[in-house]
Amino acid sequence: MTAYKFIETSVDQQIGVIELNRPKQLNSLNRNMVGEILEAMQSFDRNDEVRVILLVGKGKAFSAGADIDEMAEADSMSLELLNQFADWDQIPLIKKPVIGAVHGFVFGGGFELALCCDVLLAADGTEFSFPEVTLGVMPGAGGTQRLTKLVGRAKAIEWLWTGERIQANELQKHGVINRIVSPELLREEALRFSNKIASMPPLAIRMIKDSVNKAVDYPLYEGMQYERKNFYLLFSSEDQKEGMKAFVEKRKPVYKGK
């Protein structure tokens, strides 16, 4: 397992766990940390022993956002030359399911990271916010785009303009969070859910993710054509043969991800 400075990784029954590990700074995300998160995700994406990636945070917060200390003295050209968000752009390209289990504070870049997850579980009492406006800036890693697509313009612009804290149950009502669980059960519930997805045929899971993501970007007709191609593609997998054969033979299928 690669040694990282700002995260910890482990594999637990086909679940690749990435734990943000900068708890003294509330897991605020510096550039190297984002690089490590991406590297770990890409490595799990290529690892045959991993079927689902689970993202969690150590300490009292999932993440309080981008590292303000690192950004405070930046200027426009240094950010452009650093290509500040290059790693962020790669995170949504991960093919395997990414489950986020968040707690405490999920602010700024932490919220943007959570919005990159396919399924989001939150501990009861978790607070979310885009406080960038209070720092004289705005989100830069997808916050204005992803939040608006998820909750619609009215709430998105209100939350982005005020930077106010949003409670987990409010976000659940708006379809951003899948489940709220008690803080002490968060990890257990996240592993249980991840295991359930890991038990499904991996190629079908992969093609569903790919198709659902296209639904966000494509007009309906083009999205339907895309979906159909993925549907046809799955008929060249062994798992499709196994799944349908097992149904006919009234037994449990054994999926290999081939």
Ligand code: CAA
């Ligand atoms: N960057 C750097 N350090 C941070 C940080 C951040 N985003 N958030 C917290 N920390 C540090 C604090 O400076 C503090 O360090 P010290 O102990 O050395 O003083 C430590 O973490 C603990 O934080 P607090 O004492 O503030 O903890 P708290 O419980 O009183 O408050 C909080 C928690 C309300 C989340 C508060 O820390 C806070 O408001 N943090 C900043 C949140 C923020 O503005 N995030 C947006 C960043 S910009 C961004 O994300 C841009 C983007 O789109 C990519």
